[in-house]
Amino acid sequence: MCGIVGGIGKCDFRDYVLGGLKKLDYRGYDSAGLAYVKEGKVNLYKTPGTVEALASKVPAFEGAEIAIGHTRWATHGDPSEVNAHPQFSQGRLVYLVHNGVIENFRALKTRLKARGYSFLSQTDTEVIADVLEFHYLTNGKDALKAIRETEIDLEGSYACAIIFEGDEHLYFMKKGSPLLIGVGDKAMYLASDCLPMIKLAKSYVDLSDGDYGCLSPEGLTLYNEGRAVEPVYSERKIDDYDYDLRGYPHFMLKEIEEEPMVLSRLIDNYFDPESGEYLFDPSLLKAMKEADEIIFLACGTSHYASLYGLEFMEFYGKKASSYIASEWAYHPISLSKKPFYVLLSQSGETADLIACQKIINDEGRPNLAIVNVKDSTLSRRATYSCLIYAGLEVAVAATKSYIAQIGLMALLLGALTNSSSPVRHLEKLGEAIEDVIARKEDIHETAKKITGARDAFFVGRGSDYSAALECALKLKEISYIHAEAYAGGEIKHGPIALIEKGTPVFGLISEVDTALPLRNNIEEVKSRGAATYIVSSLSLSSGKDAFVTKDVKPYLNSFLKVVYGQYLAYYVSLEKGLPIDKPRNLAKSVTVE
Ligand code: M6R
Numbered sequence: 001m002c003g004i005v006g007g008i009g010k011c012d013f014r015d016y017v018l019g020g021l022k023k024l025d026y027r028g029y030d031s032a033g034l035a036y037v038k039e040g041k042v043n044l045y046k047t048p049g050t051v052e053a054l055a056s057k058v059p060a061f062e063g064a065e066i067a068i069g070h071t072r073w074a075t076h077g078d079p080s081e082v083n084a085h086p087q088f089s090q091g092r093l094v095y096l097v098h099n100g101v102i103e104n105f106r107a108l109k110t111r112l113k114a115r116g117y118s119f120l121s122q123t124d125t126e127v128i129a130d131v132l133e134f135h136y137l138t139n140g141k142d143a144l145k146a147i148r149e150t151e152i153d154l155e156g157s158y159a160c161a162i163i164f165e166g167d168e169h170l171y172f173m174k175k176g177s178p179l180l181i182g183v184g185d186k187a188m189y190l191a192s193d194c195l196p197m198i199k200l201a202k203s204y205v206d207l208s209d210g211d212y213g214c215l216s217p218e219g220l221t222l223y224n225e226g227r228a229v230e231p232v233y234s235e236r237k238i239d240d241y242d243y244d245l246r247g248y249p250h251f252m253l254k255e256i257e258e259e260p261m262v263l264s265r266l267i268d269n270y271f272d273p274e275s276g277e278y279l280f281d282p283s284l285l286k287a288m289k290e291a292d293e294i295i296f297l298a299c300g301t302s303h304y305a306s307l308y309g310l311e312f313m314e315f316y317g318k319k320a321s322s323y324i325a326s327e328w329a330y331h332p333i334s335l336s337k338k339p340f341y342v343l344l345s346q347s348g349e350t351a352d353l354i355a356c357q358k359i360i361n362d363e364g365r366p367n368l369a370i371v372n373v374k375d376s377t378l379s380r381r382a383t384y385s386c387l388i389y390a391g392l393e394v395a396v397a398a399t400k401s402y403i404a405q406i407g408l409m410a411l412l413l414g415a416l417t418n419s420s421s422p423v424r425h426l427e428k429l430g431e432a433i434e435d436v437i438a439r440k441e442d443i444h445e446t447a448k449k450i451t452g453a454r455d456a457f458f459v460g461r462g463s464d465y466s467a468a469l470e471c472a473l474k475l476k477e478i479s480y481i482h483a484e485a486y487a488g489g490e491i492k493h494g495p496i497a498l499i500e501k502g503t504p505v506f507g508l509i510s511e512v513d514t515a516l517p518l519r520n521n522i523e524e525v526k527s528r529g530a531a532t533y534i535v536s537s538l539s540l541s542s543g544k545d546a547f548v549t550k551d552v553k554p555y556l557n558s559f560l561k562v563v564y565g566q567y568l569a570y571y572v573s574l575e576k577g578l579p580i581d582k583p584r585n586l587a588k589s590v591t592v593e
Pocket of ligand 1 (some may be wrong): 398
């Protein structure tokens with residue numbers, strides 16, 4: 001949520017800032033802005049809407065010395081020009097862009113009002129600018145002192161890039177929201193992640209909470225809690241490969257079709273075929289074995305992936321539960337004596353999950369973060385951390401990361417049970433996904449039939465119910481069709497009242513024990529007018545089914561129904577002409593509660 005780009009030195013800043021904001025737009029935003037310093041003077045441009053709209057307002061600005069840019073996902077105040085960033089202080093001495101939420105902004109506003117400040121915007125960010133300005137003026141225009149004192153005043157999360165009018169440096173501060181410094185040839189950069197800088201930076205510094213400092217064209221000066229800190233430089237963070245559409249029209253399509261490759265990369269990282277050994281940290285496996293309950297916490301798609309983790313732990317004979325992170329954070333009850341927590345998150349930055357992890361860490365409980373982003377907040381703060389190696393996921397709708405999360409949990413099950421079978425099973429799953437990919441046009445044809453639907457339902461039993469939840473989430477988030485998932489047996493207990501003539505209902509069949517009752521459920525809705533589509537596994541299929549997936553191991557069969565659901569959502573959105581990779585109101589990484 002919110003994207004920050006900035007830099008100082010010799011650089012084509014118009015290109016870098018606008019291009020960089022475009023690269024960050026996967027995070028979700030509804031307004032954009034930038035400021036640059038030329039000949040010591042700050043120039044400011046902002047607009048509601050897109051980076052393209054901003055670009056049309058911004059003239060060429062060769063020779064600029066410093067620039068900052070921002071895409072804003074509105075939290076305080078509507079997505080208007082006045083609320084867009086950069087925000088500036090009352091005396092126009094401070095301009096800044098901010099990602100995060102200032103929790104005590106109302107109290108700070110009251111204090112500032114008493115000092116004669118008034119406000120133009122509804123944002124919490126404007127308050128930071130004014131607090132900075134106040135400390136700047138009371139500290140003889142010492143910007144670093146002003147930042148340190150402001151940090152003490154602020155409660156909440158922030159990553160900020162800051163310009164002080166008349167000062168030759170670019171300043172920053174960070175707590176709770178990601179910010180990265182990039183080291184270039186004749187310039188220094190900063191951004192919310194490395195994407196805007198991959199072509200320019202030779203190395204990076206991942207800022208830690210409490211870090212603040214300044215950039216000059218020659219380098220970085222870093223402090224934490226008032227003390228100078230030696231920066232830790234690391235090499236290139238990602239490959240251009242991930243941020244290249246490689247001929248695909250959308251990242252979502254590319255990412256679905258990377259799923260077989262992602263599974264085999266996952267296996268390569270966690271299993272050594274020579275020795276037949278898994279490569280998990282032995283102390284992680286020991287801690288999981290010793291736990292009396294495994295508790296999964298996650299949000300959205302990651303939560304639906306965790307339902308499989310729960311099932312796998314039950315195969316293993318372990319008591320397990322799965323909770324939505326934003327619920328558990330307010331009711332963190334565990335009756336177990338020795339719980340072990342598994343936190344699943346593609347981004348590793350989801351605020352609700354970070355709140356859970358704080359509770360867990362404060363209690364001194366062990367936890368494993370399963371993330372896609374190396375060095376993300378969750379992974380840094382976890383007792384154990386496992387990467388899912390899905391590669392950068394750009395589309396807001398999670399696809400390959402979901403498959404990789406489940407793949408990782410299947411491998412963990414293999415390691416816990418000393419069985420290499422999950423490795424072979426996942427290889428077969430990859431082949432079966434290739435088969436779905438090869439027949440995607442059949443799914444496209446079904447998608448065309450449901451583009452006009454107001455509602456759609458996905459029905460499954462057992463693991464197909466978990467798959468149905470994910471299929472419904474995919475459809476609603478990118479096609480804007482109201483979609484719900486129901487456990488087959490529940491249909492008669494209420495939802496059947498929603499069935500009208502032509503309502504699309506998808507029945508998912510992967511389990512031998514529930515295949516027949518599920519078919520009966522589908523017959524019941526069909527006889528009330530629903531347009532029904534059965535997606536079944538080959539050994540459980542009938543000639544009339546809408547789509548049949550290859551048979552893999554029973555515990556993996558239902559994932560193929562999710563791949564079907566991913567394609568269905570993609571094609572419905574395509575037919576409706578919607579912004580597939582960046583659906584309205586959504587952000588890739590949900591860094592606010
Ligand atoms: O980064 P995370 O996995 O923690 O994100 C959790 C959810 O915000 C995320 O899965 C969301 O539901 C996706 N947009 C689903 O496609």
